[in-house]
Amino acid sequence: MHVKPSNNEEEYFARQEVSRRRKVAEERHSAFISEDRERERNLHLMKCPKCGMELEEINFADVRIDKCFSCHGLWLDKGELEAIRGQDSGFMERLSSLFRQ
Ligand SMILES: [Zn+2]
Incomplete structure (x- = not known):
């Protein structure tokens, strides 16, 4: 049933x-x-956050910098700002002259 x-x-x-x-x-x-x-x-x-073009990784004095050759921006990953701070006083000038045309 x-x-x-x-x-x-x-x-x-x-x-x-x-x-x-x-x-x-x-x-x-x-x-x-x-x-x-x-x-x-x-x-x-690895795309530029400003213009969307490809970023190129540049090694300079043990600091890896992401460079956009389209809008000319420079981008730093975590820890890279500290790595730059640890460089000698002429580092920033040498870095900016690297990209000067
Ligand atoms: Zn860009």
Whole structure:
């Protein structure tokens, strides 16, 4: 004989199903966010933040500087400002003369 499940049982299984689907949706959302972030990162990596052109990495006295030869900006990564501060007093002049035309 078929016994109709009680309302409590139906509700219990519905709640389980909703909880499972919510978890799947949240995992999909997280995966989407990290894929999106990775895509954005690859899109902007070594591109000038001002004009969007390619940045060139220049090594000068153990300091790595990202240079844009399009808008002539100079960009420093984390720790590079401190590396410049550690240089001798003529460093800034030598650096700016490097890019003087
Ligand atoms: Zn630029």
